[in-house]
Amino acid sequence: MRGNILIAGLGLIGGSIALAIKRAHPNATMIGYDVSDESLRLARSLGVIDEAVPSFAHGACEADVIVLAAPVVQTEQLLRDLVHLSLRPNVIVTDVGSTKERIVKQALPLLEKGATFIGGHPMAGSHKSGVAAARAHLFENAFYILTPTEHVKEEDVIRLKHWLEGTKAHFVTLTPKEHDRIAGVISHFPHIIAASLVHQAQQYEREDELVSRLAAGGFRDITRIASSNPEMWRDIFIHNKEELLQLFDRWIEEMKKIRTYVADGDSERIYQYFHEAKQFRDGLPVRTKGAIPSFYDLYVDVPDYPGVISEITGYLAKARISITNIRIIETREDIYGVLRLSFQTEDDRQRAKHCIEANTNYETHVV
Numbered sequence: 173m174r175g176n177i178l179i180a181g182l183g184l185i186g187g188s189i190a191l192a193i194k195r196a197h198p199n200a201t202m203i204g205y206d207v208s209d210e211s212l213r214l215a216r217s218l219g220v221i222d223e224a225v226p227s228f229a230h231g232a233c234e235a236d237v238i239v240l241a242a243p244v245v246q247t248e249q250l251l252r253d254l255v256h257l258s259l260r261p262n263v264i265v266t267d268v269g270s271t272k273e274r275i276v277k278q279a280l281p282l283l284e285k286g287a288t289f290i291g292g293h294p295m296a297g298s299h300k301s302g303v304a305a306a307r308a309h310l311f312e313n314a315f316y317i318l319t320p321t322e323h324v325k326e327e328d329v330i331r332l333k334h335w336l337e338g339t340k341a342h343f344v345t346l347t348p349k350e351h352d353r354i355a356g357v358i359s360h361f362p363h364i365i366a367a368s369l370v371h372q373a374q375q376y377e378r379e380d381e382l383v384s385r386l387a388a389g390g391f392r393d394i395t396r397i398a399s400s401n402p403e404m405w406r407d408i409f410i411h412n413k414e415e416l417l418q419l420f421d422r423w424i425e426e427m428k429k430i431r432t433y434v435a436d437g438d439s440e441r442i443y444q445y446f447h448e449a450k451q452f453r454d455g456l457p458v459r460t461k462g463a464i465p466s467f468y469d470l471y472v473d474v475p476d477y478p479g480v481i482s483e484i485t486g487y488l489a490k491a492r493i494s495i496t497n498i499r500i501i502e503t504r505e506d507i508y509g510v511l512r513l514s515f516q517t518e519d520d521r522q523r524a525k526h527c528i529e530a531n532t533n534y535e536t537h538v539v
């Protein structure tokens with residue numbers, strides 16, 4: 173399709189949406205706006221946008237689709253700004269924010285202007301931020317929530333989905349309230365838990381500096397998301413306050429319960445607690461992206477000698493298998509360590525497994 177697409181907020185998500193739209197609609201003109209000149213310049217030089225505009229108003233007035241991709245409190249301000257701008261008659265305005273109720277409410281005055289607003293939230297992302305981390309495939313197989321109100325025409329929802337088809341995401345329609353409730357449980361609250369575990373370790377570190385040096389696999393896995401953008405998470409917690417307050421109360425009750433089992437040395441209940449959690453966790457859909465992203469990880473037992481990583485990555489490079497992430501898990505005390513290699517697809521993982529087994533004696537594991 174042809175048309176002008178304005179992306180306001182050229183970070184990880186705005187940049188990825190721009191790349192995904194361009195992938196499916198090469199004739200569309202991607203226009204970018206960002207409060208940061210640096211992000212705008214970078215987006216232009218990386219080819220994420222075709223054109224940069226100096227103000228939101230400049231881009232908004234000539235856009236057929238406006239994608240708001242700033243942190244959610246900023247998105248509310250952009251929606252207020254839109255009310256005072258002269259927009260194209262068929263314009264569709266959407267956003268990518270992690271919360272929906274306040275944003276959808278804030279967009280209601282747009283109706284009187286004849287503009288269509290459809291709330292959106294692609295449920296995939298990363299702890300990384302900024303346009304340099306943007307990828308066209310970020311949302312492939314992820315759920316993409318849309319929250320159209322009853323005022324939105326079905327044909328406009330179809331038109332938006334058509335523009336966004338390059339995301340290769342699965343669209344799901346929810347009410348804003350339902351969205352915020354679910355996102356609170358599976359996305360927002362876990363970020364507080366991750367951050368609080370890091371705070372706890374930091375406090376213990378003051379007593380014993382070995383704490384951070386020994387912080388290994390499990391701690392790092394569960395706290396990865398504590399490295400996310402604090403501005404984005406501050407805004408989410410301001411928006412989804414009511415849901416999150418309820419989650420705090422339920423979490424405190426949950427902690428009290430398991431604390432009692434531990435205090436009582438109740439081995440049966442402690443076992444059941446872990447067992448039930450494992451069953452539910454293992455039953456979650458894997459191989460799809462979503463609120464819990466899956467990674468195609470391959471673990472390789474490697475001896476601790478200089479050059480072992482370049483040896484393995486060398487074999488994979490020769491076989492033209494790309495690695496998306498690489499990490500050494502330093503939990504073992506014997507001479508073998510574990511190298512964790514992540515791949516984008518199951519096929520890449522299998523090829524890597526065969527390649528390493530063909531070239532070395534190192535054991536490989538898929539967990």
Ligand SMILES: NC(=O)c1ccc[n+]([C@@H]2O[C@H](COP(=O)([O-])OP(=O)(O)OC[C@H]3O[C@@H](n4cnc5c(N)ncnc54)[C@H](O)[C@@H]3O)[C@@H](O)[C@H]2O)c1
Pocket residue numbers: 180181182183184185186205206207208211241242243244246247249250268269270271293294295296297298299300301302303401404408
């Ligand atoms: N990071 C994730 O995993 C993720 C996933 C899904 C949705 N989201 C949502 O996407 C939005 C963007 O998050 P991100 O991860 O891309 O953040 P980011 O920090 O990578 O990018 C945000 C960009 O918005 C710009 N910005 C800030 N205020 C602005 C304004 N008033 N006008 C224009 N630009 C402005 C910033 O300069 C920055 O370039 C947030 O609303 C977030 O809740 C994030």
Ligand SMILES: O=C(O)C(=O)C[C@]1(C(=O)O)C=C[C@@H](O)C=C1
Pocket residue numbers: 269270294295296297298299300358359360397400462463464465
């Ligand atoms: O993978 C991560 O790092 C994320 O935090 C992604 C994540 C999530 O909580 O799952 C973060 C916020 C979003 O709104 C959607 C996705």
